[in-house]
Amino acid sequence: MKKVWVLLAAMMTASMVWAQAADLIEKSFTGTSTENTPQAARRDIQEKASQKVSEDLIKELIGEERFTKNKTLIQNKIQKLSNRYIPFAKPSELVQEGSNYKMTVTLKVSVKDLKALLQENSLLAENDTVPLVLPVIAFTDKVDLKTFRWWKPEEGTNKAFLISQNRTFENALRGAFQKHNFYLVKTMPLGLQIPRSYQNERLSLDDMQFFSQYFGAPLMIEGQVQYSKSPESSNRYRIEIKLVALQVSNGRPIADVSRKFDTEMGAFETAVDKKIRESIDGTAQELASQVYEAWQRGSLGATILRLTFRGRIPFNQKEAFKEKLKTQVREIRNIRERFVTADSVAYEVDTGLNSKDFAAKLGNLEIDGRKWRPTEQTDTEVVLQLQRQ
Numbered sequence: 225m226k227k228v229w230v231l232l233a234a235m236m237t238a239s240m241v242w243a244q245a246a247d248l249i250e251k252s253f254t255g256t257s258t259e260n261t262p263q264a265a266r267r268d269i270q271e272k273a274s275q276k277v278s279e280d281l282i283k284e285l286i287g288e289e290r291f292t293k294n295k296t297l298i299q300n301k302i303q304k305l306s307n308r309y310i311p312f313a314k315p316s317e318l319v320q321e322g323s324n325y326k327m328t329v330t331l332k333v334s335v336k337d338l339k340a341l342l343q344e345n346s347l348l349a350e351n352d353t354v355p356l357v358l359p360v361i362a363f364t365d366k367v368d369l370k371t372f373r374w375w376k377p378e379e380g381t382n383k384a385f386l387i388s389q390n391r392t393f394e395n396a397l398r399g400a401f402q403k404h405n406f407y408l409v410k411t412m413p414l415g416l417q418i419p420r421s422y423q424n425e426r427l428s429l430d431d432m433q434f435f436s437q438y439f440g441a442p443l444m445i446e447g448q449v450q451y452s453k454s455p456e457s458s459n460r461y462r463i464e465i466k467l468v469a470l471q472v473s474n475g476r477p478i479a480d481v482s483r484k485f486d487t488e489m490g491a492f493e494t495a496v497d498k499k500i501r502e503s504i505d506g507t508a509q510e511l512a513s514q515v516y517e518a519w520q521r522g523s524l525g526a527t528i529l530r531l532t533f534r535g536r537i538p539f540n541q542k543e544a545f546k547e548k549l550k551t552q553v554r555e556i557r558n559i560r561e562r563f564v565t566a567d568s569v570a571y572e573v574d575t576g577l578n579s580k581d582f583a584a585k586l587g588n589l590e591i592d593g594r595k596w597r598p599t600e601q602t603d604t605e606v607v608l609q610l611q612r613q
Contacts, residue, residue, distance in 0.1 A: 248312070248332040249551060251277045257325045265325035266318055273313065273329035274306045281338060284554050286347055294347060301345050302338075309337040335551050343520045355519070357401055357469075358409045358441035360427060363389050366452040367461065367492050375435075376423045377415040385493050387412075389449065389500065396504040397445065400512035404519075409441055429475045436472035443478075443515065444470045451496055459489040461496055465507060469515045476528060479514030483507050528604075529579055530562070532570040533596060535610025541592075542569060548591050555585055579603055 253273035257265035282298060283291045291298065312332040319326045363372045363386040372379050372386035380387060391412065398408040417438075422431050432444055447467035454460035462484065469479040485503055487495035537545050542564070550556050555575050563570040575582055583598040583606045590596070600607035 248334055251280075251331050251333055252328060253277060253331070254326070254328040256321070257327075258323065259325065262318055262320075262325065266315060266327060269318075269325070269327045270313060270315060270329055273331060274310055275303060277310070277331055277333060278303050278306055278338075281333060281335065281554075282342070285335075285339065285342060290347070297345060298347070302341055302347075305341060308341055309334045335554060336547075355406045355443060356409055356439070356441035357397075357406050357443045357445060357515075358435060358439050359394060359397060359411060359445040360432070360435065360447075361390065361393060361445065361467065362425075362448045364448065364450045366450065373425070374411040374415050375418045375427075376425070377418075380415070385497075389497075392497075392500055393449065393504060393508075396508040397512070400505070400508035401515070403509075404512055404516040406443075406512070406515065408445075409439055414439070429472075432470065432472050432475070442472060444472050445511070446470055451492075454486045456486060457489070461487045461492055461499075463487065463496060463499060463503075467507075467511055469511060474528065478518040479511055481507055481511045481514075527575055527578060527582075529573050529575060529582060530570055530605040531559075531573050532568060532605060532607045533610070534568045534599075534607060535594075535596070536567050537569055545569075545591060546571070549589075552589065552591065553585060555582065579606055582606055 253276055255269040255272045255276075257268040257272075259265040259268050279291070282302065286294075310331050310333050314330045316328040316330075360373075360375060365371070365386060370383055370386060372383045372390060374380075374390060394408060394411065398410075401408050418435075422434055424431055427435075427446065432446070436442060436444060445467055447465070450464045452462050452464075454462045463486075465481070465483040465485075467481050468477050470476065471478055483503070485499050487499040489495070490498075542561070546559060546561065549571075550559055555577050556573050557576070558574040560572045561569065562572045577585065579601055583601045586596070586598050586606065586608060588595075589608065595611040596608040597611055598606055599609045
């Protein structure tokens with residue numbers, strides 16, 4: 225039995241080492257030093273190697289302009305913690321050339337851990353400005369048969385309760401989003417600015433894109449809050465909330481919350497308002513946290529592309545294949561498996577590139593000694609074919 229446990233432990237250790245190695249890329253740096261002693265020269269060149277490799281990779285991930293703008297932050301919060309993403313460094317023999325010393329350092333870098341560190345410091349996001357969020361939430365009162373939408377000004381007549389509910393929701397959402405440095409647009413004075421052709425009960429993607437451009441808000445919270453009599457009791461009321469955060473440029477949902485509450489017994493407006501004030505903060509914070517997580521992952525502002533590999537990938541290697549793909553193609557911010565057959569696998573990827581530039585980046589892709597080449601490309605998909613040896 226003891227031998228079995230030893231064997232299992234060895235297999236688990238080997239598996240962990242292999243998984244870690246699959247995420248590492250190798251970089252080499254040859255440098256010189258004017259330090260007076262071999263020990264000081266070796267240390268100096270190793271520090272230069274770590275700095276140069278870090279800078280090159282970070283520039284690839286976030287761009288030259290963003291790197292320059294945040295150089296001090298990167299030096300203090302990223303490069304000083306290089307041991308988190310550079311787990312291995314092997315120096316060659318130190319050679320003296322006149323009064324200088326020369327040495328080559330081979331480093332192994334975890335791009336995954338470097339990305340995580342950049343995300344922790346909000347350096348993978350595309351936009352340095354405060355992201356604006358525009359709420360477009362419809363309030364429906366099924367008890368008194370009333371509806372209020374701020375973008376339809378004529379609906380504001382004799383609807384003081386629903387208007388106050390809109391204000392309560394916006395205040396809660398504004399507070400929750402401000403914690404993550406997002407700003408929620410105050411909508412109440414804006415309804416009269418909306419052209420009549422866009423004052424629709426149900427907003428289409430074109431309507432929302434107009435709103436987004438008009439108010440400068442790339443994110444939108446679309447949804448509905450509905451009040452009705454509770455099916456459980458004639459003296460209680462039911463509140464149903466459905467909110468979705470959208471990236472308006474492509475209509476992509478990035479976060480959502482759905483809640484259902486029953487009030488205590490009492491008069492309609494009093495009971496509903498009390499329950500909303502008790503529960504709205506948690507609902508708003510949940511939505512804001514989801515949006516912030518998407519922003520941290522670099523998903524906001526990204527293009528969504530379908531990436532299809534045509535060629536057999538053994539089932540037990542698919543997860544490792546995906547991880548190696550992420551490591552080699554650093555323009556991939558996030559990747560999700562979407563469709564698998566015996567002879568192909570399709571992923572959905574988030575990237576800052578359009579399909580043409582993304583296909584160009586994949587032109588010399590090689591994983592585990594097998595080469596893949598782009599063979600088809602549309603605005604939404606890039607197809608790669610396994611090349612025969």
